[in-house]
Amino acid sequence: xxxxxxxxxxxxxxxxxxxxxxxxxxxxxxxxxxxxxxxxxxxxxxxxxxxxxxxxxxxxxxxxxxxxxxxxxxxxxxxxxxxxxxxxxxxxxxxxxxxxxxxxxxxxxxxxxxxxxxxxxxxxxxxxxxxxxxxxxxxxxxxxxxxxxxxxxxxxxxxxxxxxxxxxxxxxxxxxxxxxxxxxxxxxxxxxxxxxxxxxxxxxxxxxxxxxxxxxxxxxxxxxxxxxxxxxxxxxxxxxxxxxxxxxxxxxxxxxxxxxxxxxxxxxxxxxxxxxxxxxxxxxxxxxxxxxx
Amino acid sequence: xxxxxxxxxxxxxxxxxxxxxxxxxxxxxxxxxxxxxxxxxxxxxxxxxxxxxxxxxxxxxxxxxxxxxxxxxxxxxxxxxxxxxxxxxxxxxxxxxxxxxxxxxxxxxxxxxxxxxxxxxxxxxxxxxxxxxxxxxxxxxxxxxxxxxxxxxxxxxxxxxxxxxxxxxxxxxxxxxxxxxxxxxxxxxxxxxxxxxxxxxxxxxxxxxxxxxxxxxxxxxxxxxxxxxxxxxxxxxxxxxxxxxxxxxxxxxxxxxxxxxxxxxxxxxxxxxxxxxxxxxxxxxxxxxxxxxxxxxxxxxxxxxxxxxxxxxxxxxxxxxxxxxxxxxxxxxxxxxxxxxxxxxxxxxxxxx
Numbered sequence: 235x236x237x238x239x240x241x242x243x244x245x246x247x248x249x250x251x252x253x254x255x256x257x258x259x260x261x262x263x264x265x266x267x268x269x270x271x272x273x274x275x276x277x278x279x280x281x282x283x284x285x286x287x288x289x290x291x292x293x294x295x296x297x298x299x300x301x302x303x304x305x306x307x308x309x310x311x312x313x314x315x316x317x318x319x320x321x322x323x324x325x326x327x328x329x330x331x332x333x334x335x336x337x338x339x340x341x342x343x344x345x346x347x348x349x350x351x352x353x354x355x356x357x358x359x360x361x362x363x364x365x366x367x368x369x370x371x372x373x374x375x376x377x378x379x380x381x382x383x384x385x386x387x388x389x390x391x392x393x394x395x396x397x398x399x400x401x402x403x404x405x406x407x408x409x410x411x412x413x414x415x416x417x418x419x420x421x422x423x424x425x426x427x428x429x430x431x432x433x434x435x436x437x438x439x440x441x442x443x444x445x446x447x448x449x450x451x452x453x454x455x456x457x458x459x460x461x462x463x464x465x466x467x468x469x470x471x472x473x474x475x476x477x478x479x480x481x482x483x484x485x486x487x488x489x490x491x492x493x494x495x496x497x498x499x500x501x502x503x504x505x506x507x508x509x510x511x512x513x514x515x516x517x518x519x520x521x522x523x524x525x526x527x
Numbered sequence: 528x529x530x531x532x533x534x535x536x537x538x539x540x541x542x543x544x545x546x547x548x549x550x551x552x553x554x555x556x557x558x559x560x561x562x563x564x565x566x567x568x569x570x571x572x573x574x575x576x577x578x579x580x581x582x583x584x585x586x587x588x589x590x591x592x593x594x595x596x597x598x599x600x601x602x603x604x605x606x607x608x609x610x611x612x613x614x615x616x617x618x619x620x621x622x623x624x625x626x627x628x629x630x631x632x633x634x635x636x637x638x639x640x641x642x643x644x645x646x647x648x649x650x651x652x653x654x655x656x657x658x659x660x661x662x663x664x665x666x667x668x669x670x671x672x673x674x675x676x677x678x679x680x681x682x683x684x685x686x687x688x689x690x691x692x693x694x695x696x697x698x699x700x701x702x703x704x705x706x707x708x709x710x711x712x713x714x715x716x717x718x719x720x721x722x723x724x725x726x727x728x729x730x731x732x733x734x735x736x737x738x739x740x741x742x743x744x745x746x747x748x749x750x751x752x753x754x755x756x757x758x759x760x761x762x763x764x765x766x767x768x769x770x771x772x773x774x775x776x777x778x779x780x781x782x783x784x785x786x787x788x789x790x791x792x793x794x795x796x797x798x799x800x801x802x803x804x805x806x807x808x809x810x811x812x813x814x815x816x817x818x819x820x821x822x823x824x825x826x827x828x829x830x831x832x833x834x835x836x837x838x839x840x841x842x843x844x845x846x847x848x849x850x851x852x853x854x855x856x857x858x859x860x861x862x863x864x865x866x867x868x869x870x871x872x873x874x875x876x877x878x879x880x
Binding site for chain 1 (some may be wrong): 724739
């Protein structure tokens with residue numbers, strides 16, 4: 235998708251668990267080529283919103299629509315898919331692209347992933363017994379062909395495919411500086427590195443939209459800075475649009491282009507980081523008086 | 528994590544993806560190959576029959592390990608699946624007159640199909656609940672085998688003709704030796720294909736389902752397809768083991784496929800190492816030899832402690848249970864892990880790490 239175009243459109247999304255309303259009429263538009271932060275107090279429904287987008291929850295009502303370029307999905311994007319595209323392609327070009335829309339609300343998570351939406355989880359959900367490399371190769375799962383017989387044979391198509399996708403995974407490993415950990419089972423790695431592996435696994439999918447659920451939770455200032463740098467690198471080099479849940483307002487102010495604020499399942503603020511910081515409702519519900527000054 | 532030798536540098540992914548890299552590894556494999564090829568010349572028929580039984584068990588254990596160890600779907604239906612493979616192949620050969628290789632392939636395919644049906648509850652159930660569902664399949668299959676007169680023509684057992692491969696009929700005098708070579712080839716192929724499966728994307732998606740099924744689906748793994756494929760592939764190997772068992776033992780009855788067999792196979796992969804092809808082989812050999820060891824032990828101490836000899840079946844069961852418990856407590860990752868640690872210890876000697 236060319237930058238500036240709406241990539242993900244969330245309309246009147248409502249999610250109820252029995253009597254509890256987790257999300258109430260949430261509207262949000264994620265534009266292509268941006269880092270879009272979602273902030274809000276605990277229990278505001280941030281993760282629920284992400285789960286609705288990625289197909290893990292089925293919303294009670296409302297819609298989530300993803301726009302994608304048909305060729306991109308077929309080709310699997312391209313990790314370094316011309317970085318020049320970020321610098322203002324003419325809108326007229328859009329007409330040439332085969333842009334399609336797909337409602338995500340009725341799709342299972344694996345189908346959503348196939349459309350180019352990758353995610354990380356708030357509590358790290360890596361494949362513990364597999365190595366860093368194997369975890370990242372699973373990021374390539376949607377781009378691979380799977381056949382029992384050729385897999386068992388190994389020589390021929392199976393090995394060729396493994397090597398081709400390994401080359402792309404190695405680019406991600408280089409980008410995130412995970413070379414030293416390649417062959418280690420992720421269960422053995424430290425928390426900070428596991429978070430980075432999870433980012434890498436999502437990135438290996440070459441998604442058009444990357445959903446990051448608190449990638450910097452539980453990190454010290456230095457680690458946060460590192461990870462923020464990686465997120466920016468990913469955004470700029472790979473040209474991925476990012477939806478980011480984050481509590482640290484400094485990080486949000488620094489790296490995001492747009493912020494949506496949730497409170498008790500409702501959107502109470504939406505705009506540039508500056509606008510949101512000055513919004514009295516946001517200050518009252520989440521930021522507190524001291525921060526805005 | 529196993530240690531990696533220093534000085535092992537790869538210049539291509541192709542060379543890194545090889546199974547064996549260093550000279551000691553090649554020498555070890557060569558020595559192993561020589562040993563297994565010389566074995567039939569050294570062993571008498573009794574020990575060869577044990578070796579053959581162990582190899583059939585190894586194929587079945589590899590299959591079970593694909594499902595339980597690699598995909599994390601527990602199954603108590605192993606006995607029933609072996610029965611499906613065994614009876615299918617026996618009936619195809621003896622009554623429909625198909626050549627044995629064809630009927631064995633038929634048995635593999637049918638057992639795989641049965642696996643898909645039995646795997647359907649796995650789409651909803653996990654852990655203990657799935658164990659009960661597969662236990663039900665074991666009971667149902669065994670009930671059919673016992674009561675369906677067609678299978679054994681009302682005799683309660685089924686005679687299987689001597690194996691004949693491409694017009695070549697195994698002769699009586701070197702029966703065990705010839706079976707040994709046949710089973711050796713099939714076991715090696717089974718072990719290699721299973722190893723290959725887990726070097727590729729398909730096997731990785733099975734392991735992803737085991738470790739984190741929600742994350743796996745968010746990475747684009749179709750859980751339904753992955754689980755059912757795992758059931759089918761796993762049961763293919765089990766069906767192969769069942770079919771070989773039918774042709775090797777030449778007599779089939781339902782007693783060979785009871786719940787005890789299912790538990791024995793689970794014990795094999797626990798003792799050998801869950802989620803490892805080599806572990807399944809080690810476990811199968813170990814559990815096949817265990818009763819033999821117990822019996823010869825009973826012969827030795829039987830004079831001094833008569834109860835060991837008089838109560839031999841009870842002692843065997845006791846040792847069987849004790850072995851599983853000891854492994855679960857001291858080395859839950861089984862013989863395979865012990866062997867890896869041993870290799871590391873020698874590799875690092877005289878240093879600790």
